[in-house]
Amino acid sequence: MLRQLQRDLLGVSMSHLMNTYARLSVSFTHGEGVWLWDTAGKRYLDALSGIAVNTLGHAHPRFTAALNAQIGKLIHVSNVYRIPEQEQLADKLCELSRMDEVFVCNSGCEANEAAIKLARMYGHKKGVENPCIIVMEKAFHGRTLATLSATGNRKVQAGFEPLVKGFVRVPYNDLEAIRQVAERNHDVVAVLVEPLQGEGGIRTLDIHYLEQLRELCDQQDWLLMLDEVQCGIGRTGKWFAHQHTGMLPDVMTLAKGLGSGVPVGACLAAGKATGTLQPGNHGSTFGGNPLACTAALTTLSLMEQDKLPAHAASIGEYLMAGLRKNLAAVPGVVDIRGQGLMIGIELNKPCGALVPQALEQGLLINVTAENVIRLLPALVFSQTEAQQLLDLLCPLVTNFLTQGA
Numbered sequence: 001m002l003r004q005l006q007r008d009l010l011g012v013s014m015s016h017l018m019n020t021y022a023r024l025s026v027s028f029t030h031g032e033g034v035w036l037w038d039t040a041g042k043r044y045l046d047a048l049s050g051i052a053v054n055t056l057g058h059a060h061p062r063f064t065a066a067l068n069a070q071i072g073k074l075i076h077v078s079n080v081y082r083i084p085e086q087e088q089l090a091d092k093l094c095e096l097s098r099m100d101e102v103f104v105c106n107s108g109c110e111a112n113e114a115a116i117k118l119a120r121m122y123g124h125k126k127g128v129e130n131p132c133i134i135v136m137e138k139a140f141h142g143r144t145l146a147t148l149s150a151t152g153n154r155k156v157q158a159g160f161e162p163l164v165k166g167f168v169r170v171p172y173n174d175l176e177a178i179r180q181v182a183e184r185n186h187d188v189v190a191v192l193v194e195p196l197q198g199e200g201g202i203r204t205l206d207i208h209y210l211e212q213l214r215e216l217c218d219q220q221d222w223l224l225m226l227d228e229v230q231c232g233i234g235r236t237g238k239w240f241a242h243q244h245t246g247m248l249p250d251v252m253t254l255a256k257g258l259g260s261g262v263p264v265g266a267c268l269a270a271g272k273a274t275g276t277l278q279p280g281n282h283g284s285t286f287g288g289n290p291l292a293c294t295a296a297l298t299t300l301s302l303m304e305q306d307k308l309p310a311h312a313a314s315i316g317e318y319l320m321a322g323l324r325k326n327l328a329a330v331p332g333v334v335d336i337r338g339q340g341l342m343i344g345i346e347l348n349k350p351c352g353a354l355v356p357q358a359l360e361q362g363l364l365i366n367v368t369a370e371n372v373i374r375l376l377p378a379l380v381f382s383q384t385e386a387q388q389l390l391d392l393l394c395p396l397v398t399n400f401l402t403q404g405a
């Protein structure tokens with residue numbers, strides 16, 4: 001009864017869906033580029049792109065054509081057989097990342113599960129009985145039991161105890177804290193870190209942190225594992241966020257933007273992590289099927305043709321400059337930060353209320369970590385569309401902050 005009442009008040013009709021999302025009461029019928037249309041015909045500028053998923057925007061003609069062609073040929077055969085599209089995808093990802101091998105799965109949490117299993121196997125192979133992985137405060141790695149245990153947000157974990165053991169938590173961006181763990185804990189086999197935290201509030205690492213962490217991992221014979229599920233695939237202006245530095249990880253996970261909307265994830269390994277997982281150690285029924293791999297291959301190839309990583313960097317700079325010009329001096333704006341098309345505007349108070357206000361104005365944005373407005377536009381955003389985004393968003397934020405608490 002109560003739930004029915006809550007749903008009626010929220011304007012959501014009775015549904016048999018498990019109540020796992022506090023959804024906005026809007027549905028879309030179709031999209032084109034960075035625009036979406038709802039069931040009433042109203043148009044929205046999409047600055048969220050399905051949470052960093054729709055790399056190429058909506059209904060990209062060349063992407064749609066490639067998917068249609070693949071659906072007409074083959075969708076799924078299983079990993080009992082060789083899958084040429086999966087082998088091509090692995091080749092392409094290794095070419096772009098200079099890594100050595102790839103496990104293809106269907107989502108970010110699965111990519112991280114593969115990484116966690118790989119790290120444990122790596123530990124066992126060198127005689128560590130209870131391998132531990134260092135993870136960060138405010139990290140987000142997914143909602144499966146292992147990945148929620150690795151996540152640094154109590155809200156994600158509460159109610160699901162007992163958590164998976166084998167994680168040691170340290171503050172983000174604090175190398176000294178990791179050095180201290182190294183001194184007292186001899187079961188550590190890997191460090192798992194997002195080069196740029198997404199759910200945690202668009203938090204960036206100090207420029208030298210990753211390079212110094214690389215050195216420390218080499219000294220300790222640990223695997224350096226980067227969760228690039230959100231910040232990878234061109235979003236920060238490079239193919240992968242760690243490419244803003246000179247270091248290479250041992251393991252990297254990808255998902256969100258990889259298939260431009262078709263579910264596909266990947267766990268990549270290099271150097272000493274290569275060859276750790278062998279037949280029988282890991283698998284996925286759906287993972288790496290011809291349809292998902294065609295989506296990923298086509299996404300990467302169109303990104304390459306249209307130079308989308310560099311485009312993301314320049315549109316990101318344009319947006320950042322506009323946000324700074326319009327918002328930096330507004331009382332209540334604490335910080336404007338990010339890289340490429342992964343941008344956060346931190347306010348001095350919770351700002352979830354901005355999401356429905358923006359929706360009303362025909363703009364799709366997101367709020368994370370309670371008081372950070374998060375922008376994750378598709379990589380195909382034009383400068384005109386970026387200006388439209390600024391014109392819609394900046395007055396909303398200014399009004400929100402100046403109307404009083």
Ligand SMILES: *Cc1c(COP(=O)(O)O)cnc(C)c1O
Nearest residue numbers: 107108109140141142198229230
């Ligand atoms: C979204 C996200 C995940 C989880 O991905 P799913 O596809 O939802 O399982 C893991 N890590 C990071 C950094 C993410 O942003």
